Amino acid sequence: MAILFATVFGLDGYAQKKPLDIEACMSWKRIDTPAISPTGRWVTYRVSLMESTSENKDAKMLHLFDTRTRKEILLPGVTEVSFYNNDQSLYYVDIDSTGTEKTILMALPSGKKREWSHQENFNPVEGTPYSISVLAVPKDTVKHTPAFSRLVIRDFRKETAFHIDSVSYYRLYDKGRSIAFIRNQSVGNTLCYGPLRGPYRTLYQSDVKKEPTAFSLDEKLLDGSFRVKDSLWYDFSLKKNVCNLVFDKKEIPIPAGMEMVRTDLSYYAKFLTFELKPSALIEKNRKELEPDKSFELELWTWNEFEVPTLQRRSRYRSMDLPKYVYDITTGKLVEAAPATTDLLAPDRAQEIRYMLYTDDTPYRMQREWLEDVPFDVYSIDIHTGERKKIGTAYRSIPKWSVNGKWAVMYDPIAQVWNKFDGMTGTITDISTAIGYPVFERMHDKPAPAPACGIAGWTADGNAVLIYDAYDWWKIDLTGVRKPECFTKGYGRRNGKVIRKMVSNIDKDIFGPDEKIMVSLWDENTMDEGVYLLDMRGRLKKLTEGAYTYTVHCFSDDQKYCIWNRQNISEFRDLWWSKSDFSNPVRITHINPQQENYNWGTVKVTEWTNYENKKNKGLLFFPEDYDASKEYPVLVQFYETHSEGLNTYHAPLLSSAMADVMYFVSNGYIVFMPDVHFTVGSPGQSSYDAVVSGTKFLIEQGIAHPGKIGLQGHSWSGYQVGYLVTKTDIFTCASIGAPITDMVTGYLGIRNGSGLPRYFMYEETQSRMGSTLWEAKEKYLSNSAIMEADKIRTPLLICHNDDDEAVAYEQGRALYLAMRRLQRPAWLLNYKGEGHFLNNLAAQKDWTIRMMQFFDYYLKATHEPRWMKEGIHLKERGIDQKYDLIKN
Template identity: 30%
Template sequence: MRRVLLLMALFGAGLGQAEAQQQTAKKPLTHDVYDSWKAVEGDMISNNGKYVLFNVNPQEGDGALYIKNYTANSMQQFARGSKAAITNDSRYAVFQIKPEYNKVRALKLKKKKADDLPKDSLAIVALENMSVVKVPRVKSYKLPKEASNWIAYQLEKPLPGKKEAKKDEPKVTEGAPTEKKAEAPKTAAAKPAAKGKTKKSEGTELVLRNLQTGQEHRFTRVTDYFLSDKGNMLYFVKDELDSLHKAGVFAFSTSDLKVMPVDTGKVTYKAISADKAGEQLAFVATMDTVGADIRYFNLNYWTKKENKARVLADTLSKGMPKDWMVSEHGNLKFSEDGKRLFFGTFPRPTRYEKDTTKLEEEKVSLDIWTYKDPLIQPMQLKQLDKELKRSFLALYDLKGKKMQQLASLEMPDVYLDAYGQADVALGVSDEKYKMTIGYDTPTKKDAYLIDLKKGTKKQVLNETRGLPQLSPMGEFVYWYEPTDSSWHTVSVKGGTKKNLTKSIGVPFFEEDNDMPMLPGSYDMAGWVEKDSYLLVYDRYDIWKLDPSGKKAPVNLTDKYGRTNKLRLRYEQLDPEQKFIPENATLYLSAFNYTDKSYGFFRDFVSKATQPEKLVMTPNSYLSLKKAKNENRFTFRKGSYREYTDLYSADQSFANAEKLSNANPQINEYLWGNVELVNWKSTDGKPLEGLLFKPDNFDPKKKYPMLVYFYERSSDGLHQHRTPAPSASTINIPYYVSNDYLVFVPDIVYTDGYPGESAMDCIIPGVQTLVAQGFVDDKRMALQGQSWGGYQIAYMVTRTNMFRAAMAGAPVSNMTSAYGGIRWGTGLSRQFQYERTQSRIGGTLWEKPMQYIENSPLFFADRVKTPLLIMHNDQDGAVPWYQGIEYFMALRRLNKPVWMLVYNGEDHNLVQRKNRKDLSVRMSQFFDHYLKGAPAPKWMQQGVPSTVKGKEYGFELIETAAEPKE
């Protein structure tokens, strides 16, 4: 027995040594591996469930499209495939093929023009045998929603200097069929130009291809196009070439293969739209030139049966408000039954004469701010383009042949039922309350029912704080009201108002809201067909509510969520779904609040059964999809250690098949693990957080630790985090791979004390970890962005326990930030401090000391922690001057502080080159202070403006003094 135990011990030691050697062979992540890390994107499943396609794309470089064939149990790969779709009959996959990344980059380095760069190709794959037809230089393609035989695609301009057709080629009549299945189709011979001035066409060739026969039809000079839902009609717009080749709208019938000119001779055609049957067409057009001060558009209508366009609405039409006109920016839409046409109008703009008596340099440019402006000037300027293109919804009754204006200046937002067929619309207006935007949130609104038969309106809501909407059939107005935390309805026919949730006895407001504002709802799943029920969420479950209030509310998920601390949410598997069928099987995503695991459940709308668990594991699950006609599902599954790859399963969700393996190289690197940790705040509140540990973690070893936070992050325990250059925050896998601990604590806030709340939650969490013996308490640092950056800027005025800190876009002075502007939206920042994230809970003059006490700037003299700030000069969320104020104060006090300002960048970095740059600088900063690495030149000597763009200061200075303990 003793010998057996000895052998077992030796065998166990051997396994331990082998595992240790395997881990030792792994390497830490470096900044130069980011580009090769891949993402699974664009996944879809065919209607018959036999095919799944998805993209695997690197962060930079050439990706690939994959098609899984379940019939043949095979996987096909297509290099650089993108923008993929599967036809409605599941017979074809269509996608574009991008040019090679390195070839395009090389040509860009040679300063080649955009027209000279390689263009996308088109691929059409017959899924049954995987045969491929390729077409070069394709700009775009479109498939009909419901049909399967046709594809339309538009070609790029011909290559410079390349003739469209050889002289000895036979002339092809436009729209006539060709039997070509050519790999490189040529443009049909153009008609001879008319005498007189000829201009260069901006349109390009459009090809309509029959997917079954390969037969093609070609149309030149096309600028816009679409296929009807049923594929029975192709509509397209052509631009003008000369007097014989006018601009116009054309129709092509796919049944009789005939081109029908809809309308020609206008200067501009826009917003073409067809009804569901595909045989009614609407568009707006004008004879006015592009440079005209005011361009008058008409609303035009055409049917295949009549084959003649006529004007439905213009400035003189009955029903058009005085001095109003048809908008070129309106959204043209037919009702589901094709009996109504909705379009946009707007007030005719004032015509201003050009002042020819002044030079440009003599003209004054200014903004005039007044206290009576409904919106402050920055908001007006930010919304200027939107305002200039604003349109107001109008209706044309095609049967009754009359126009009705629905929206107005006083009631600009009008909403329809799901089909556009109800006899009412819902008007919503916050016009009376716009003065309060910026400090009174959520903004008040009034709501009106508009009778589409009588043309009258009736106010049904006054000063609601909710977002009133119309049910799919138009039977009810419904909304969540923050002032009483309840769901409400108003019956359209009787006007009866009902509070649907007041008597239930569970909260429908966000239970963990910790902002000094009215809490929002947990949202809703949708409506059951015929407007019979409304499905809404509490924190855990789904409730089935009778909108008339006659039937008692029913907990659809049988309180299973609340009993088991699960959040259950409906997964809408049909993106076109307007309602939930009464006999529907509901597939639910599930999240366990206790252990943070995810999964899927199944339940029913009309059956009184508990939810059935399909799968629930310590992973993240997302992006559930279902084949339209079969019980085959796809979903994404991952964890911190496993990339969120694509899986497929049948309705039992047992034995799921892994379809993608996007990042097998993860096994080559030291990666680490994550665990949930618990502690209590200074005032005794239980808290959670995430602790990321390196591979081969040794509890007897002392590790440097980074503390990153925002508000609450612990629910992301099983979230996979991809190595990628940073937009503003630390890349956790990079630091854990390089032997750092990373702690991500949750924060719970007390109104009026946001900075102190951060201290009360974070410091005890850090101390709890330090007490376990594996954290080097002399080598800890803080990092965060925006709200996290503010909290760091505050904390370093209150504690010296951290060796270094990095704060991205921090607010440093709440007194000046309060009166500032969020330049990204033009909003006043007041609301943020009074009611939302900053959580002061009052105005500057009501609570001046709390604004000062929570402002790091006023305590800059207490800072001893070396601080790195990033604040970019085009930050639209936190004004750049906030970072400048703090930097200048610390600089004057001779504190170690640096500020990175990426030119032209917003709140978070967008440009990849800048993200890579920031990632290197952050790691150099933390390695210096937490690992004793030499400081880089940019930290020791800076980078003078005279060498900007020539030197970057990444070089490490070996003789630099080590950071003091």
Template identity: 35%
Template sequence: MNLSLIGTLKKLTFSLTFTLAIVANINAEQRPLAVTDIMKFKQIVKPQLSEDGQWLAYSAQPDRGDSTFYLKAINSPKQYQVENGTSGAISADGRFAAVTIPPTLLAKEQADKKAKKKLKNNLEIITLASGARVTFTKVESFQLSDKFGYLAFISEIPEAEDKLADEATTSEPANTAEQNDEEAEIKLFNSKRINKSLTIVNLETGEQQVIEQVDGYAFAEKTPNLVYAISTKDGVENALKALNVKTSKTSLLVTKANSSFNGFSWNNEGNKVAFLQGDFSQENDIRSHIVKIWKSNNNKIKTIKTNDKQAANWYIPETNKLTWSLDDERLFFGFKPVVEKLAEIDTKPESTDDLYNIEKLTEGRNLQIWHGDDSLIKTNEKYQLGKDKKSFFTAVFHVDDNKLVRLADKKVISVKASNNENAVIAKTDLNYRKLRTWEGFFSDIYIVDLDNGKKSLVTKKLSSYSNVKLSESGRYAAFYENENIWIYDRNNNKKRNITKNLPVSFADEDHDYPSKVPGYGIAGWLEDDDGVLVYDKFDIWLLQTDGDDAKCLTCAVGRPNSLQFRVNKLDDEQDYFSDEESLLLTSYSDELKHFGFYQLNLANEQLTKLLEENKKFKFIAKAKHADKLLYTREDFNEYPDIWVADLNLSNNKKITNVNPQKDDFLWGQSELVEWRSNMGVKHQGVLIKPANYVEGMQYPVVVYYYRRFSQRMYEFNAMKVNHRPNFPFYTSNGYAVFLPDVHFEVGTPGHSTNKSILPGLQKIIDMGVADPKAIGLHGHSWSGYQTLHAITETDIFAAAVSGAPVSNMTSAYSGIRLGTGLARQFQYEQGQSRIGASMFERRDLYIENSPVFFADRINTPLLMQFGDVDDAVPWQQGVEMYMAMRRLEKNVILLQYEGEPHHLKKYPNKVDYTIKMKQYFDHYLKGAPAAKWMVEGEAYRESK
């Protein structure tokens, strides 16, 4: 097969015509994008608004290269930037900013493995009023005090000093073997911590205080208190101390040999700190901790005690999270059950007889037993065990009442801390873990009383992804189940369907999976249990707990105009809406794909349009103590820079411009296209015409799809080098890009693809945009599968690229997703693969939807890509398709990226695949000469 002769005269003629058209129309200042140009585009990462609304902070990070951190004044042209800054923080009083500066990319890539360990971050402090800067080196962590002008950071003691300390330790004489082992264990613990020092800086005067051998620290929010832990080399003088940075008064809270102090959590008033105290001289394997609370006003410590029965069966682990309620009346933390460790047998033989000791021999086995009645298959059990090691069973301590209440237990395992004064929501999936294999994730839901730990069952076998909202009193829980919104009342232990008599559906109207239909979500409760705000497809409803007096708050505008309204939460600490509140809503046109902002006044139910354009808008944040908010605006040609505005979207202005180089490049223009599928169903898609599009000229087209992509009409394409085709990269180089919606039918997902997209392709051919002989198809993962199936049914595509696809549903069905250890059966029966039955019930559908069985029908050149440690799709699926097409002497190439998962992670591989993908399409769609790897392949190479 001579690929160099495949390019036709027609394609060569197109290339010449296109080139002449570009020469005639191109702006001399604009040029097509190259791969290296994509690398240099930046994205805004973690934007934050100071609490007073006066400063914006963000990092501008390129796809490859070093970031720049920016601090911009909202009401003046003042701006600071920190080269190579990646992240930062603004003090609560808005006076100071701290920016982390890691080693440069060049430094990291030049360093060998040993040298990389020595590379440390720097920290730059900026006084925002004056612009004064100071830099600290080798900083591991830092914290700014909220309102007192202080900085605390941990750094390493210089290496020479640390070496001397190590020498001093190793020169100590050993005692008995048992004593030596115990001391070595303690020293091992402490040796991980002693090479740190804490530096406290007065940012107004520049004065510094250095405290050696600090293990951890934390500033209070509203007081000038700092708590820190000392871990000495021998563990003898380990201690917990507090420092008032304004008065320089130091308080010794606890001192105890071989103790650890961590988990620091200040209450909101800043006069109490909770912490964990551990004892590392314990001989057992369980490192049990004690939770204590220090009160700064009287310098007293309260120990949270457990009873003897609890202590015998439960312990407080170091992996924990101490969380105060906003009113400071409750402290949440976690327990773990004591699990008896199985006795270990020394497998090392001590005599000839031991060589034949069956017990010793079998103790050294490497075995996992997969039993048919196991609740989890072993791979998922291993994954779950990893999660369980980090989890705990939540309890609450009522501070004023000095009462500890256990909220979670071995049957009801999951409880999250809450600001609700009366109750929390709890869930457990223990009864449904076996169903993960073929049906999905489910949980039983409870309301747990904070005062006594009593559990009230809300509902059984609820989808684990369903939202459950607790009312302010803790009496009611609102949730979606069986296509309706329900209210559970724990006072009378009853649940009520409160939407059954309403004229609209609260179930997903576009659901095309063979599973229970999900809902649209619950925005939240009003204060005093005065109702709950819920969503249908378009509108926001206010529903009462008795199901009466339901009000649609947006129906006059929403559904009649196909506008979807959703609430933006302006305050992360606000748990309930006031009935006098004005809500900021985001709108989305399901028909026209544009976005906007509206305001909904709950007091008078008035809906006001604030901003609506042919753009995509996204709310980011509101200033904590000012009526300022941040949002982004974008379309295909406009990067989503940050805008600042008042709460009613007045006085809005663009405040960032992170990619000014965008104007240097040819780009393209998007438009919405509509057509009818082969089944007569209305479909939409986005057609991105190439830069300097010439009316009447036909262009090569790259089709990229997954499920619904028409919502991307006003999205700026992510400027990254990865496994996806970069749209502007193609449109600036003479391609059109087509993003069609796919509507799936349960049982025949493979056939659904062509039923949806082929009429769409005919539409853009009829529009005179697409060259019918130069259409390429690209998909990854699920759409990689669709791509394989599509080319078994049609020859319309000149070439196809498929990344990480399933090719054989019969062999993939009982495979394992290596990332989570889950069986793949649920995906086919209930999930994305949409078969809707087991393979044993409808094996015909599994065969019918498997492209590998119809590889003999493929005439389209195919390029496949797989990482050979893919954690979602077994990469052997690619091998199966490759082997079938190779045996049939079809045109196929498989790119195996070694050591890569489902999405490429290593940057050289991303670049390589991006280039090869473009070369492949250039050859088959534009008649460019075939690259050498396409003609000759490449001999096996040893991994580097």
């Protein structure tokens, strides 16, 4: 296999810019699986077409970029590599023409390759010159020796090897220089350890055949644990060369005829949690009953736990069992939580008095009309068995501190964080003293507002760091200190939201010298910065600008990282730099063709809506925009968009919504207004924002009556359907997969999940906040189908008959209403497609027809023949009628 070398370069020039077309939309590429080598010198990634096709050869090519020489090695047919020998080599699995797998070793940076020719797998240990793996040695019928496993330790430089026989499990420690392993013996297995080449010491000798089989090991503390017969629990220390029996499960006083299942030993071996199951049931459950298949009845019962569309056989086979706690120190057994509940144990507690459990039993049936199934929180005194409800209708699971002393829990009704003391059982409000809300302030759904969240914990477990809308707050769980703003109020003063960034090194537990990489997002400019936050609350800027940043991963020593940034004009190309973002190197430039096309610009615009509130939205212009000319305007929206100012919009075929850049490049202005909803009046909320924003554009001379189109899909499809019943300001409208009748929508079932749609209306996106019978008039007044006779706007409706989210009949009903009223309307049903178009050919067709529809009404182009003549059954697939009728 040849190795191809390439150098990253850009285009020196380009031809006259042109509007995007269908073929251009299919040419855009993306970066897949970016990774950085352990030392940070090498970066790997793959490139794929955004519109995937069977001929996408680029996706089968691995790019290997040398950050020192700025050159690439291309590896055809390779999807993943692993580095070793301090990044001086890599290996990967190759499959030849016969289907045989081969391991290829490659020297770096030369690219010289050789095949691993040994029986055992290649498994290099970083920091050593060895490959270590287990080889299965078959039975020797001549020498009459049984099959066994052999641990082979091979020096991959000298090709020499030594081995340890009958090793079934092993762990390396001391940076790979030492080993602990289980050796299989005829009588009982042994746990041994020592330097990699020996000599080895025996730490434990079992008298039970074939046990133990495995062990846990903390490579820093050099201690661990293992089980024998799933009954004897041992811990050991390699430093002290000791192995101790912690306890014997047989000594636990469980009732006769019961068997322990799902056992879990706490971190410090202080207590054991488990469930008890009748032994007879264990045997009974192994036998699956065969159903009568002569007929199948689906029975719907009014008060059952869940409707048949949600029932899954696997869930009905599993059993809910009571949970128990065994205190190893005192030898006391307590039933901690009833069946049907979830036990929350403080795993790292040195002392234990109280545990928590959650019980969703009172709310299980309500999952059909609530966003999340609530649960009550109980405490259990494991000394006395006393139980007490300490939280009602919670939505997020309480979290124990690192030291297991306190649990932190968010009360969604009171909208405060509470602390539960694991020794006293008391509940304390820890967030009201902050003086600012700790829940999502822009939440506009009927469900309770969720908390802003937890950033993490101090390493000693005595403090938790929680978010408000802008800053971090340090809460002293010991109660000695008052809550302090960890970020010194910087976020609120500057209108910047400070949040932890996600990468391969982000963590929840912060040591005293920790430096946390955080994002600072400016709510006014929408710019983002990447900063370091130390444990004294000080911020240090690494990079900042009119971009959105993503950090992919860091090298093992955290000195280097790979990342991307994006905005309206800059694609999410891959960058490498030091971890402080200095010395950045742009690795990729995978969409140079962008320079050949008329692109777009974007800005945030602001106006006063009909609720007399400030309203924002995004306004996209062609890059060659001339304010003296009139442009068609496409109004397209969903919920809020202004926060996405610095988002790159790759031109793609439309699977639902109109592609922003495709329309902008073809001479449209695209307006995306933010919509903030009032519960109970989603349609009116949309009207107040969208229509007021559109009229503002007319007043500014940006939009012109007769040249304004409207487009939406799914939830915004509903809004578009509502809007055209209330205004004639839009020349035409495209509506995708809409709910047009809230009555039947509320009483429908999502075909994909099988979940009744009540929850959509009572707690989530549809934002009615009431049952149908509590707000009959509101359900009717917010239904477009009831006011269809008011529609004077030509409609292009797209709704597919296999839609798993919104019933196809909803979009079809609006078409039928328009047909009966003899108003211009077209319904596109891509047979067999779902809520979004997955078929590439269907996406092309929808992209073409949607553009032709808007061009006809907003640009006064000739009418496409499909709009004039329709496509009858005998013409389907034969004549698509894209051609325009010329008068």
